Amino acid sequence: MLPGGLANCLCPTGEHGSNPRGMPSLHKPHFRLAKKFLLLAKAFFTGGSKRPARLWFALILALCIAVGGVQYFISFAMRDFVTALSQRDQTAWIHGLWKFVGLCFISVPVGVFYRYSQERLSLVWRRWMTQHLIKRYFYNRAYYRIRASESVDNPDQRISEDVRTFTTGVLNFFLVIVNSIVTLITFVGVLWSISGQLVAVLVLYATVGTIVSMLFGKRLVGLYFNQYQREANFRYGLVRVRENAESIAFYRGEKREHRDLIERFNDVLENTLWIIGWTRNLGFFSNSYNYLALIVPSLIVGPMYIHGRVEFGVVTQAESAFAQVLAAVSIIIAQIENLSSFSAGVRRLGDLWDNLDTFDEEDAREAEEAQIEINEEALHLKLDDVTVQTPGGEKVLARDLSFQLPRRGSLLIMGESGSGKSSLLRTIAGLWQSGTGAIDRPAHKRLMFLPQKPYMVPGNLRAQLMYPLSEEDADDEAITKAIEKVNLDDIYARVDGDLNKVVDWTNVLSLGEQQRVAFARLFLKKPSIAFLDEATSALDEDNERLLYERLGGSGIAYVSVGHRSTLKEFHDTLLVLSKDGSSEMSSLKNGKKKEKEARKS
Numbered sequence: 001m002l003p004g005g006l007a008n009c010l011c012p013t014g015e016h017g018s019n020p021r022g023m024p025s026l027h028k029p030h031f032r033l034a035k036k037f038l039l040l041a042k043a044f045f046t047g048g049s050k051r052p053a054r055l056w057f058a059l060i061l062a063l064c065i066a067v068g069g070v071q072y073f074i075s076f077a078m079r080d081f082v083t084a085l086s087q088r089d090q091t092a093w094i095h096g097l098w099k100f101v102g103l104c105f106i107s108v109p110v111g112v113f114y115r116y117s118q119e120r121l122s123l124v125w126r127r128w129m130t131q132h133l134i135k136r137y138f139y140n141r142a143y144y145r146i147r148a149s150e151s152v153d154n155p156d157q158r159i160s161e162d163v164r165t166f167t168t169g170v171l172n173f174f175l176v177i178v179n180s181i182v183t184l185i186t187f188v189g190v191l192w193s194i195s196g197q198l199v200a201v202l203v204l205y206a207t208v209g210t211i212v213s214m215l216f217g218k219r220l221v222g223l224y225f226n227q228y229q230r231e232a233n234f235r236y237g238l239v240r241v242r243e244n245a246e247s248i249a250f251y252r253g254e255k256r257e258h259r260d261l262i263e264r265f266n267d268v269l270e271n272t273l274w275i276i277g278w279t280r281n282l283g284f285f286s287n288s289y290n291y292l293a294l295i296v297p298s299l300i301v302g303p304m305y306i307h308g309r310v311e312f313g314v315v316t317q318a319e320s321a322f323a324q325v326l327a328a329v330s331i332i333i334a335q336i337e338n339l340s341s342f343s344a345g346v347r348r349l350g351d352l353w354d355n356l357d358t359f360d361e362e363d364a365r366e367a368e369e370a371q372i373e374i375n376e377e378a379l380h381l382k383l384d385d386v387t388v389q390t391p392g393g394e395k396v397l398a399r400d401l402s403f404q405l406p407r408r409g410s411l412l413i414m415g416e417s418g419s420g421k422s423s424l425l426r427t428i429a430g431l432w433q434s435g436t437g438a439i440d441r442p443a444h445k446r447l448m449f450l451p452q453k454p455y456m457v458p459g460n461l462r463a464q465l466m467y468p469l470s471e472e473d474a475d476d477e478a479i480t481k482a483i484e485k486v487n488l489d490d491i492y493a494r495v496d497g498d499l500n501k502v503v504d505w506t507n508v509l510s511l512g513e514q515q516r517v518a519f520a521r522l523f524l525k526k527p528s529i530a531f532l533d534e535a536t537s538a539l540d541e542d543n544e545r546l547l548y549e550r551l552g553g554s555g556i557a558y559v560s561v562g563h564r565s566t567l568k569e570f571h572d573t574l575l576v577l578s579k580d581g582s583s584e585m586s587s588l589k590n591g592k593k594k595e596k597e598a599r600k601s
């Protein structure tokens with residue numbers, strides 16, 4: 001027993017007591033796990049790669065049976081070989097030797113191709129599943145929706161690690177089971193040919209062993225399951241520190257982060273201790289069990305040999321067949337660790353799969369219910385009685401909004417924090433669809449949204465400035481002009497005027513520089529309408545003025561969200577949102593006039 005016993009369990013399996021990190025309960029009914037597994041397997045064998053999948057699978061099954069057959073004949077060859085040796089019969093010994101060598105010639109390629117086909121099928125499966133999941137991850141902007149999902153953490157880990165664990169694990173287990181069945185049938189046959197009593201003892205011995213092992217196994221599967229989750233939790237803690245390094249450094253939050261990481265690591269250690277304890281207990285049992293298994297067949301076949309009823313080779317054959325069958329029967333216990341990480345992977349992948357299905361259904365439902373009607377064929381932006389709600393419909397953010405943005409027009413949206421300014425842009429973009437009313441606007445590809453914190457893509461400066469267009473569409477002359485236009489010459493100098501130079505842009509550029517990069521993208525893409533969500537918040541007033549003047553002169557209509565009153569002079573119209581859902585429009589003509597005068601002078 002482990003310290004303290006299991007009844008008053010410190011045991012972190014989720015079956016007893018609560019989970020210290022408030023993680024979801026890890027134990028789900030086994031049939032739900034099986035359902036998830038069948039869903040994932042069925043999708044592969046009936047999906048786009050079904051032909052190679054089925055072919056490889058059939059080949060593996062055939063090879064698996066061939067391996068069993070070869071083992072059967074080897075067992076008899078060995079028997080004759082050992083008997084000839086014990087009888088000092090040279091002719092029979094040489095004959096046995098040749099038979100054995102011949103069987104090895106067959107056995108080696110069969111075994112090698114068996115393993116090779118298994119790995120090839122794993123690869124086909126992994127390729128199909130990863131491509132399929134990535135496709136679905138981007139479809140309907142699932143990667144965006146998934147942020148709000150409670151049951152799917154770290155989708156990245158699921159698509160990379162869990163798919164790999166699943167696709168290699170599933171074949172492993174399946175083949176281990178098929179192998180065990182083939183071994184069982186073959187060697188029970190061998191034992192039966194020696195003595196029926198031997199089979200009866202084997203069945204009894206194996207049944208007792210399996211029952212006891214299952215009791216240990218049940219506990220260990222739960223513990224390994226937990227280990228997997230806790231290791232992921234610990235790793236996620238480290239990733240979070242890396243991603244937020246600067247903020248943590250400014251806050252001097254090291255002590256707090258240190259404590260949090262150590263707590264997560266202690267959870268890992270605590271669970272590992274339980275695993276070690278249970279493995280020790282299992283060791284007492286399995287070691288005694290395996291030693292005894294060496295003697296049991298001798299107890300039955302030994303007297304038969306002594307009384308001259310069987311040859312000596314039969315004794316060794318019985319021992320090896322007995323060991324093979326026992327190994328096949330106790331396969332579950334030998335695979336406990338793999339089985340646990342495999343079932344954790346199945347659950348995590350199944351949850352991701354279910355969520356992606358839900359998103360598809362949601363998207364279809366939303367499109368059908370068409371809460372906010374978006375017409376993408378208009379030349380300009382027009383809102384007709386639009387009421388914006390949060391995605392779940394819990395909160396009304398802006399009520400009965402109507403306005404039209406003329407060609408080359410500009411609108412500034414202001415209002416207190418949380419009044420729904422960004423949400424209005426999300427709704428115009430089509431990311432949020434809850435609410436009522438109608439929006440007329442050009443197609444999405446003719447719009448551009450600039451958030452407060454621009455996304456910096458990995459790659460060279462050309463790729464950075466062309467985003468979201470591809471590098472192939474780049475015109476280097478236009479790029480250098482755009483760099484000049486947004487006052488980014490120092491960045492250009494930093495890469496020695498080489499647009500191919502790759503830099504870690506997120507960590508190297510200041511937020512203000514990143515915002516200027518976003519404006520350069522805007523001038524390169526030249527959309528019909530630009531939406532700027534506090535897109536100049538990190539810039540000094542001179543740079544902000546420069547960018548707005550250039551934007552005003554570009555002919556692009558724009559809608560800005562911002563708090564600074566200095567923005568007013570760059571816009572024609574002001575829309576103020578209030579937290580109660582009401583809104584007010586007013587003209588800023590004077591401001592815009594002042595801007596024009598400034599530009600002239």
Ligand SMILES: Nc1ncnc2c1ncn2[C@@H]1O[C@H](COP(=O)(O)OP(=O)(O)OP(=O)(O)O)[C@@H](O)[C@H]1O
Pocket residue numbers: 148390391392397415416417418419420421422423424
């Ligand atoms: N995904 C979401 N689900 C539910 N509510 C949300 C979601 N995103 C934002 N909200 C809520 O909607 C309200 C409006 O958010 P929004 O980001 O539009 O505010 P904002 O006016 O742009 O604020 P700020 O000026 O602080 O940026 C807030 O109360 C916010 O908590």
